[in-house]
Amino acid sequence: MNRKVGLFFGTFNPIHTGHLIIANHMAEYSDLEEIWLVVTPHNPHKKKSSLLDNHHRLEMVYRACEGYGKLKPSNIEFDLPQPNYTVNTLAHIQEKFPTNDFCLIMGEDNLKSFHKWKNSEVIIENHEIYVYPRIAPGKVADEFKTHAKITRVAAPIIEISSTFIRKSIKESKNIGPLLDEKVWKYIDEMNFYK
Template identity: 40%
Template sequence: MQKIGLLFGSFNPIHVGHLALANFAMEYAPFDQVWFVVSPHNPFKDQKALAPAQSRLEMVAIATKEEPRFKICDIEFSLPTPSYTINTLEKLKASYPDYQFTMIIGSDNLLNIDRWYDSRRLLKEHSILVYPRPGFPVKNADIKHYDTIKVLKAPVLEISSTLIREGIREGKQLRFLVPPGIYDYIRNNRLYNST
């Protein structure tokens, strides 16, 4: 049975931290593949701040093309919006019964997971791998009641899509915080008020 890590996100835009995390998780979890699940509409994100969903999907395609074990997953594009993770996981399990899926989330999301739609069922029925985010330590008390949660001691990278968007709006040249081709894509498509 293939082990698939699911890295959910708006990828607004995808950056080198996403790829480094996916690489680390693939090697140390380990997974056979990591799928980048692009969310057209995350209920916790301001829609006005998001680049068009198709642009974000295209950026993920550009960023992951050199690694055959990285796959793009656009399943949420065919599901009702906003995108609820539990619905996506159920659809993936039904569509790929021979795969074993594990959701990869940051420790910041774990500490807020009780706000997610149907979070009790999510925690009870689905495997979750948690990686550290700055300022959000994972304590044993947070996970001891769940056999479904494991912690990945990944490097902490303080790169965020927000930092990149804000820098681009300010006219900063942040080419090396995003994978090859992404900075030019953002400029050519005038995303995030770039010129």
């Protein structure tokens, strides 16, 4: 039987405790056997100019995942054409790892706009989607409220954003509690976001 692996995509610019709480919750309180934190080189919905280089963000994800046996960093999108679209990544990753059943992990805010994603119907036809709660305006489309391939997971509601962390670092605020200690040390040593 195939392993059920959750894919948690993000620019992780930087990865923070909110990401870790959600990823770990999915690993421990759902039927997903492993969570891959997929570092996205360029999210088509975000400005690229504010992104740290791929290898720095991947390094922070590696550091953050230490000690979490079910969380695995992934750079699978680094060699794919950019901007990356989830549907293309899913096809590539399924072909590369055929003994895994890949599921998509997303916040409820993304589910609200999922119908706008490139080939969203192909994604939901071929992959389960695990949704964690997020506070955001808008409504989830009726077709997704009770869809058989969408599982809502009662994860904690985490309202920490990488944007807030970057801004706080620039303003010399102490954001230590929002980051894994190893990630904060790396950011500080590299003088990022200042």
